[in-house]
Amino acid sequence: MEVGVFYLPSTGSKQELLEGMAGQRTDLxxxxxxxxxxxxxxxxxxxxxxxxxxEHHFHIEGEETSTNPVLLDLYFGMQTKNMRVGQLGIxxxxxxxxxxxxxxxxxDQMLQGRTFAGFARGYQPRWVNTLGQHYGTLGDNxxxxxxxxxxxxxxxxxxxxxxxxxxxQSTFAHSGKHWQIPPVDxxxxxxxxxxxxxxxxxxEDGILTKIGIAPQTYQKPHPPLFQPFSFSESSxxxxxxxxxxxxxxxxxxxxxxGQFRACQEGGADGGRDLKYGEGLGIIREVVVAxxxxxxxxxxxxxxxxxxxxxxxxxxxxxxLARSGEDPFALPRNFEIMEERGLAIAGSPDTVSRKLEALFxxxxxxxxxxxxxxxxxxxxxxxxxxxxxxxxxxPNFTDKIR
Numbered sequence: 149m150e151v152g153v154f155y156l157p158s159t160g161s162k163q164e165l166l167e168g169m170a171g172q173r174t175d176l177x178x179x180x181x182x183x184x185x186x187x188x189x190x191x192x193x194x195x196x197x198x199x200x201x202x203e204h205h206f207h208i209e210g211e212e213t214s215t216n217p218v219l220l221d222l223y224f225g226m227q228t229k230n231m232r233v234g235q236l237g238i239x240x241x242x243x244x245x246x247x248x249x250x251x252x253x254x255x256d257q258m259l260q261g262r263t264f265a266g267f268a269r270g271y272q273p274r275w276v277n278t279l280g281q282h283y284g285t286l287g288d289n290x291x292x293x294x295x296x297x298x299x300x301x302x303x304x305x306x307x308x309x310x311x312x313x314x315x316x317q318s319t320f321a322h323s324g325k326h327w328q329i330p331p332v333d334x335x336x337x338x339x340x341x342x343x344x345x346x347x348x349x350x351x352e353d354g355i356l357t358k359i360g361i362a363p364q365t366y367q368k369p370h371p372p373l374f375q376p377f378s379f380s381e382s383s384x385x386x387x388x389x390x391x392x393x394x395x396x397x398x399x400x401x402x403x404x405x406g407q408f409r410a411c412q413e414g415g416a417d418g419g420r421d422l423k424y425g426e427g428l429g430i431i432r433e434v435v436v437a438x439x440x441x442x443x444x445x446x447x448x449x450x451x452x453x454x455x456x457x458x459x460x461x462x463x464x465x466x467x468l469a470r471s472g473e474d475p476f477a478l479p480r481n482f483e484i485m486e487e488r489g490l491a492i493a494g495s496p497d498t499v500s501r502k503l504e505a506l507f508x509x510x511x512x513x514x515x516x517x518x519x520x521x522x523x524x525x526x527x528x529x530x531x532x533x534x535x536x537x538x539x540x541x542p543n544f545t546d547k548i549r
Contacts, residue, residue, distance in 0.1 A: 149507075149511075149512070149513060149514070149515055149544060149545040149547065150197035150198075150513065150514050150515070150545070151157050151195075151196055151515050151516075151545060151547060152196060152197040152198045152199055152200060152232075152382060152429075152513075152514060152516045152517070153187075153188070153191055153196060153198075153199050153513070153516070153517050153519050154198065154200050154201070154202075154236055154376075154431060154516045154517060154518055154519060155169070155184065155200070155201045155202070155214070155490055155519050155520075155521060156201070156211070156212045156214070156451075156454065156518075156519070156520050156521070157180055157184065157201055157212065157214050157215070157220070157521050158173055158180070158212065158230075158520045158521050158522050158523055159173065159176040159177050159179075159180050159210040159292055159323055159521070160176045160452065160522055160546055161449075161522055161525070162449045162453050162489075162523055163522060164210070164522075165209065165210050165211065165453075165523075167208070167320070167473075167485065167521055168209075168392060169208055169212075170209065170210025171207045171208040171209055171213050171413045172208055173210075173498055175264070176210065176522070177213065179522065180213070180521050180522055181223070183521055183522060183526050183529070184224065184348050184521055185190065185224065185411035186226045186526070186528060186530065187446065187519075187533060188224050188227065188228055188231070189227060190530065191227060191231060191532075191533065191537075192228040192230050192231045192531050192535075193229075193230075194462075194537045194548055194549055195232065195547045195548045195549040196201070196231050196294030196547075196548065197232060197266060197547065198222055198231050198232030198233060198234055198487045199221075199231060199232070199233050199514075200217070200233070200234050200235055200236040200237075200264075200266065200374075201214035201217045201220055201235065201426060202214055202216050202217065202236055202237060202268070202376070203215075203216070203235065203237070203239050203273035203274065204236070204272060205269075205279060206274055206275050206280075207366050208411075209458075211454050211457075211458050212454075214226075216237050217234075217235040217237075217487050218235065218238070218252065218255055218366045221233040221234060221235065221255055221259075222255055222258060222259075223262065224487075225255070225258070225259045225262060225263070228262075230262075230543070231262070232262050232263055232264050232372075233255075233259065233262065233263055234263055234266055234371070234372075234374070235265060235266045235267075235275060235376055236266040236268075236376040236377075236395065236516070237265070237267045237268040237374060237375065238264030238265070238266065238267050238268070239267075239268050239269065239270035239276065239280075239281060240267045240268070240269070240270075240281030240304045240307040240308060241269060241270055241276070241280055241299075241303035241304055241307065242270060242276055242281070242283060243280075243307070244283075245306075245307035245308075245311050245314075245327075245480065246310065246311075246312040246314060246329075246361065247347070248307070248311060249310070249311040249314035249315060249361055250314075250361050251450040252265050252311075252370075252371065253315065253361060253363055253364055253365045253366075253398060254363065254364070256366040256367055256370075256371050257363050257365070257366045258367045260367075261366045261367045261371075261539075263366075263367070263371045264335075264371045264372040264373070264374060264465075265371050265373055266373065266374035266375065266376055266395075266419055267281070267304070267308065267374075267375060267392075268375070268376055268377075269301060269304045270365070271298060272462070273463055273509075276300075277297075280313045283326075287342060294546070302325060302326065303326060303388075305329075306324045306325060306326050306327060308329060308390070309322070310322050310324075312370070314360070314361045314364075315361075315364060315365050315369060315370040316369045316370065317360070317361060318360050318364075319347075319348050319349040319350065319358035319360035320358055320359065320360065321357065321358045321359075322357035325532055329333070329359060330356045330357070330358070330359060333355070334355060334491075335355065335356040336353075336354050336355060336356075337350050337354055337355070337356045338354070340353075340354030341354075342352070343458075348360075350499045361509040370446055370483075372393070373392040373393065374390065374392065374393045374394075374395055374429065375392075375393065375394045375395065376395045376431075376510075377388040377390045377395055377396065377397040377431065377467075378394040378395060378396050378407065379396075379397075379398065379405065379466060379467075381407055381410035382410075384396070384407045384410040384411050384414060385410045385411070385413055385414035385417065386414065386430075387411075387414065388410070388411045388412070388413075388415040388417075388418065388420070388427055388428075389415070389417040389418040390418065390421065390471050391418060391420070393427055393428060393456050394407070394411060394428055394429070395429035395430065395431055395514070395516060396428070396429070396430055396431070396462070397430075397431050397464075397467040397490070398466075398467055399467055399468055399475075399487075399488045399489045399490050400469070400470045401509045401510070402470075402471065402484070403471060404430070404509075404510055405510075408424055408425055408428060408510065408512075409424075411426075411427060411428045412424065417426055421524065423426070424511065425510065425511040425512045425513060426513050427513060428512050428513060428514070428534055429512050429513065429514030429515065429516055430506075430510055430512040430514075430515060430516070431515075431516040431517075431518050432485065432489070432490060432491070432492050432515075432516075432517070432518060433447070433450075433455075433485075433490060433491045433492065433504070433517075433518035433519075434492045434499060434503075434517050434518075435447040435450060435451075435491070435492070435493040435524070435530065436494070436495070436531075436535040436536045436540060437492075437493075437494075437497050437528065437532065437533060437535070438495060438530045438531070438535070438538075439495055439497065440493075440494040440495050440498050442498075443493040443494045443495065443498075444482075444494070444525050445495035446484075446493070446532075447482065447486075447491050448482045449523060450520050450523040450524045451491065451518060451520050451523065451526075452482040452485055452491060453486065453523060454520060454523065455482065455490075456480040456485075460476075460480055463475050463476065465480075466482060468485065468488040468490055469530060475523045485512070489506065490504070492506075496536075496539035499536075499540050500539070500540050500543050503540065503543075503544060504543070504544075507544055515544075515545075517536075
């Protein structure tokens with residue numbers, strides 16, 4: 149089992165966030181960079197698979213200042229030596245897929261293959277509709293939510309197809325619902341003689357027929373690919389069929405088991421024979437301290453504060469819901485997060501027992517740690533990583549050393 153650290157780069161403690169506009173404070177952002185560097189350098193020395201953050205914009209409140217995950221990847225990649233860096237994930241419907249393919253290829257080259265890539269559809273209309281308006285995501289997410297979600301799915305799949313072509317073909321063309329590459333069939337390339345001599349992609353009349361990115365990826369055919377956070381079995385199947393690792397945040401064992409089976413089915417559709425849990429990841433918020441009481445106190449003011457204040461309004465309590473339950477009707481407190489298994493907080497013995505039960509039901513290939521940067525004080529965070537690394541994770545994987 150590989151273990152990765154998924155960060156929500158929060159700027160500030162709970163009290164600092166409550167003071168307002170923490171996301172725009174330079175002192176808090178600089179502290180975040182320092183704290184994450186110390187944490188990741190520790191993980192880098194002890195066998196963790198990789199670091200990731202998601203993509204979100206306009207988080208002036210400070211809860212998730214991961215504006216450009218590729219840029220953060222490069223920064224933390226330059227501070228580490230062994231672990232991978234990547235995204236969970238870039239919101240594809242809002243981006244030019246060729247630019248995303250180029251950025252990831254450059255990152256992969258600069259870090260000589262210590263990268264992975266992850267892609268999501270996006271769920272925050274404040275920025276998805278703003279930044280993605282020229283890619284068709286300006287739709288009304290309130291009056292026609294079904295069409296809004298369908299449009300994002302269309303863009304996600306087509307953008308993914310374009311990126312794969314850019315990574316795996318020296319030059320390529322594409323004709324889809326939303327993209328035509330090259331955009332028209334009569335672009336005359338003045339340097340066509342050079343293109344034919346030293347490259348490719350033009351015809352005898354100098355008309356552009358294909359394009360290619362430079363550089364291509366360091367890893368062949370491309371870096372490992374992930375898809376966070378999968379709720380529907382159809383999304384899991386698509387990911388597994390396309391050699392993408394779906395990551396689930398669902399806590400109900402029966403619902404999660406359906407996703408694990410869907411991963412096997414999708415893998416089979418793509419010609420892969422996957423064992424139960426192979427090619428799939430799960431994510432939990434884990435907080436380890438010397439005592440149960442200390443760990444639970446840290447967790448209450450940590451991820452629980454952000455989860456119930458920020459994620460719950462977007463329906464993320466679906467991760468806690470059992471079959472037939474309304475996610476919006478669930479209590480908004482730490483107790484249900486701990487009871488349902490999203491938050492796992494305690495001493496090394498307590499956390500080890502809970503993880504043993506989790507992995508017995510859901511033996512995933514990848515385990516991601518939901519981590520908030522500054523909501524837990526840095527000394528407690530470093531103690532958490534020390535206990536996790538020395539007394540918990542070696543019980544379940546030989547990757548952590």
